[in-house]
Amino acid sequence: MTTETRTGADCVIEGLREAGADIVFGLPGGAVLDIFSKLYHADDMKLVLVRHEQGATHMADGYARATGKVGVCLVTSGPGATNAVTGLATAYMDGIPMVCISGQVPSHMIGNDAFQEADTTGITRAVTKHNYLVHNADDLPRIFAEAFHIASTGKPGPVLIDIPKDVQRAATTAAATPAVNLAGYRPQSGYNPEQVKQLADAINTAKRPLLYTGGGVIAGNASAELTALAHKANIPVTTTLMGLGGFPETDPLALRMLGMHGSMTANLAVGECDLLISVGARFDDRVTGRIAEFAPTAKKAHIDIDPSSINKSVAVDIPVVGHAKDVLAALTDLVDTRERGEWVEHLSEQKARFPLAYDEKTEELLPQYVIDMVYKVSNGEALIVTDVGQHQMWAAHFFKYTAPRTFLSSGGLGTMGYGLPAGIGAQAAFPDKNVVVLSGDGSIQMCFQELVVAVEHGWNVNTVILNNGHLGMVRQWQEMFYGKEYAGSVLKQEDRPANEKMPPQANDEFLPDFVKLAEAYGAIGVRVTCKEDVVPALEKAFSTKAPVVIECIVKEEENVYPMVPPGASLDETILSMV
Amino acid sequence: MTKRHIITLLVENHPGVLARVVGLISGRGYNIETLNVGPTHHPERSRMTMTVPGDDHVLEQVIKQLYKLVDVIEVSDLTDERHLNRELVLVEVAATEEKRAELVQLAGMCDAVVISVQDESLTMELADTRNRVADFIDLLKPYTILDLSRSGVIAVSRPE
Numbered sequence: 001m002t003t004e005t006r007t008g009a010d011c012v013i014e015g016l017r018e019a020g021a022d023i024v025f026g027l028p029g030g031a032v033l034d035i036f037s038k039l040y041h042a043d044d045m046k047l048v049l050v051r052h053e054q055g056a057t058h059m060a061d062g063y064a065r066a067t068g069k070v071g072v073c074l075v076t077s078g079p080g081a082t083n084a085v086t087g088l089a090t091a092y093m094d095g096i097p098m099v100c101i102s103g104q105v106p107s108h109m110i111g112n113d114a115f116q117e118a119d120t121t122g123i124t125r126a127v128t129k130h131n132y133l134v135h136n137a138d139d140l141p142r143i144f145a146e147a148f149h150i151a152s153t154g155k156p157g158p159v160l161i162d163i164p165k166d167v168q169r170a171a172t173t174a175a176a177t178p179a180v181n182l183a184g185y186r187p188q189s190g191y192n193p194e195q196v197k198q199l200a201d202a203i204n205t206a207k208r209p210l211l212y213t214g215g216g217v218i219a220g221n222a223s224a225e226l227t228a229l230a231h232k233a234n235i236p237v238t239t240t241l242m243g244l245g246g247f248p249e250t251d252p253l254a255l256r257m258l259g260m261h262g263s264m265t266a267n268l269a270v271g272e273c274d275l276l277i278s279v280g281a282r283f284d285d286r287v288t289g290r291i292a293e294f295a296p297t298a299k300k301a302h303i304d305i306d307p308s309s310i311n312k313s314v315a316v317d318i319p320v321v322g323h324a325k326d327v328l329a330a331l332t333d334l335v336d337t338r339e340r341g342e343w344v345e346h347l348s349e350q351k352a353r354f355p356l357a358y359d360e361k362t363e364e365l366l367p368q369y370v371i372d373m374v375y376k377v378s379n380g381e382a383l384i385v386t387d388v389g390q391h392q393m394w395a396a397h398f399f400k401y402t403a404p405r406t407f408l409s410s411g412g413l414g415t416m417g418y419g420l421p422a423g424i425g426a427q428a429a430f431p432d433k434n435v436v437v438l439s440g441d442g443s444i445q446m447c448f449q450e451l452v453v454a455v456e457h458g459w460n461v462n463t464v465i466l467n468n469g470h471l472g473m474v475r476q477w478q479e480m481f482y483g484k485e486y487a488g489s490v491l492k493q494e495d496r497p498a499n500e501k502m503p504p505q506a507n508d509e510f511l512p513d514f515v516k517l518a519e520a521y522g523a524i525g526v527r528v529t530c531k532e533d534v535v536p537a538l539e540k541a542f543s544t545k546a547p548v549v550i551e552c553i554v555k556e557e558e559n560v561y562p563m564v565p566p567g568a569s570l571d572e573t574i575l576s577m578v
Numbered sequence: 579m580t581k582r583h584i585i586t587l588l589v590e591n592h593p594g595v596l597a598r599v600v601g602l603i604s605g606r607g608y609n610i611e612t613l614n615v616g617p618t619h620h621p622e623r624s625r626m627t628m629t630v631p632g633d634d635h636v637l638e639q640v641i642k643q644l645y646k647l648v649d650v651i652e653v654s655d656l657t658d659e660r661h662l663n664r665e666l667v668l669v670e671v672a673a674t675e676e677k678r679a680e681l682v683q684l685a686g687m688c689d690a691v692v693i694s695v696q697d698e699s700l701t702m703e704l705a706d707t708r709n710r711v712a713d714f715i716d717l718l719k720p721y722t723i724l725d726l727s728r729s730g731v732i733a734v735s736r737p738e
Contacts, residue, residue, distance in 0.1 A: 130648040183651045311639075
């Protein structure tokens with residue numbers, strides 16, 4: 001038990017150390033300088049200076065998703081904290097463990113509209129699992145222990161600790177390793193064996209069972225258990241976007257992703273199954289389509305660590321609250337080995353009939369082709385990080401994920417700008433992995449400034465920009481559901497609506513010029529405009545020890561199919577416009 | 579079936595807990611009809627009582643979401659359980675001298691107490707179940723109600 005006198009800022013470093021955190025993504029400001037001063041002397045901790053606080057949160061998030069550890073970011077008061085809000089919300093929606101430390105104006109100035117003051121705990125209350133405004137330095141060791149415990153247990157999530165400047169400077173003799181004792185926080189441990197037995201019985205009697213698995217399989221490190229159960233009982237598996245990598249997509253039982261842009265086979269299987277077993281997924285609207293017609297004939301089971309997730313959107317017949325890993329292992333022991341030949345064969349036929357496909361023959365450079373080549377050139381071993389939009393869905397379709405924590409994407413909040421900083425966070429965790437950020441010309445501009453961080457640290461993150469001159473997913477919705485009224489979705493200079501027209505620019509073919517931008521940040525920039533150049537560019541990038549940005553000028557009008565129109569049911573999945 | 583549920587919460591006596599509870603409920607689109615907060619016999623715990631209208635599905639979600647709050651220790655829906663509940667009302671009614679006796683008599687019949695007499699008005703209090711408080715207010719409607727304040731329901735479960 002340490003009882004020596006030290007400052008609140010010392011306790012911050014101590015708390016990080018106790019939690020095993022060795023990398024902090026941050027940006028300083030007046031209200032947080034005492035902590036930065038302590039970091040200056042913390043040789044065992046890496047400080048990654050970002051260029052915008054949103055970048056810090058996404059880097060911590062990417063680091064957390066890639067490793068399973070708690071990501072840490074450090075921001076100043078006021079604008080530093082408000083810039084972090086999007087990243088906190090991103091992590092909150094996807095259940096990602098994170099601790100965000102924010103500076104706050106001195107206690108006596110709180111509420112006075114002081115310079116760079118914001119009600120940070122008030123603003124972040126709805127986008128964090130829990131947050132703290134620290135009143136006394138004596139509380140810091142306890143709060144840090146609690147924060148890391150809350151962030152990493154149960155359904156994980158971000159926790160914010162707001163520390164006024166005077167508290168950072170105050171002396172304390174509080175013990176360094178306090179016991180965590182939270183009366184109101186009891187994350188689920190164990191499970192109800194009766195419910196597991198009931199589910200095992202249902203599996204044993206089901207003719208057409210289907211596993212529908214989500215991010216909980218990744219967060220709960222339950223991939224091996226999921227695979228064992230699926231194989232023993234021959235249960236086909238469809239995954240959500242968050243669940244990609246939780247079950248190997250190269251497995252014969254894999255039906256790939258389901259939902260709005262799910263595979264036809266997966267979406268039809270949901271309608272045909274007689275038992276739907278959800279594991280660590282939350283019946284999100286992008287998965288279910290019209291909720292009343294989601295798996296209408298199936299008995300539904302739901303395994304989830306979060307009791308509030310059960311019966312939230314869909315009434316389930318067999319709820320099981322518990323860790324996916326434990327519950328799946330127990331289920332595997334209880335289920336019978338079954339062939340289910342007819343059901344598995346039927347789905348194989350469907351897969352052959354409705355493959356996730358694109359026009360491979362065309363001379364045009366299609367965005368899907370680029371992702372297919374990323375898959376092939378990397379031998380399927382890249383760690384893929386995406387932004388949000390069409391490219392994100394193509395990344396789900398044309399790269400096959402075979403291991404957990406190899407596909408990082410903002411699923412719940414859908415945060416454009418997530419990809420590059422999250423990729424940098426993942427590369428920071430695994431400097432030798434081939435991290436590939438897949439982005440679009442819309443998303444990449446939301447956090448492109450963080451590229452310099454990769455350059456500075458020598459992290460070889462590769463970025464592939466699929467440039468179609470549009471906010472592609474917005475353009476697709478406008479084309480399909482808004483009478484082709486392309487307001488605000490044309491990024492290139494030509495073909496804009498009349499009231500968005502620009503005077504001719506000196507060089508408006510590539511505006512902005514992503515190659516020059518990459519070079520300006522010290523990275524390597526490459527532009528690819530034809531199909532033949534894709535593979536050589538990727539091969540070169542993957543073998544270069546520097547961050548490379550490959551801008552691919554792709555066909556503008558490609559749409560993401562299959563698609564379930566918003567508000568329709570999964571059996572209304574359409575394969576193309578015509 | 580939509581009905582009024584009485585929910586009690588035992589919470590940590592921390593700053594900001596009320597904002598967390600209220601923010602969660604309003605942020606998820608639920609409605610709070612009445613809300614009451616006060617200390618308990620335990621210095622580190624507070625008791626909240628709220629009435630929330632909704633069907634059983636809505637209430638199941640409200641309770642599960644409340645349990646997710648780190649500062650919430652216990653949540654109970656007392657609606658269908660044996661429980662005791664009370665609400666306090668303070669009401670000021672216009673009363674000239676000739677009306678006073680009539681109002682005092684009415685108060686007596688309802689177990690209300692006159693707590694203040696003014697030249698032109700009477701102020702009464704009644705602590706009773708929610709329904710009896712509502713009935714009392716209905717009885718006063720023929721008179722002129724000048725001011726009224728209701729505490730909202732507080733409740734405790736009743737041991738068997």
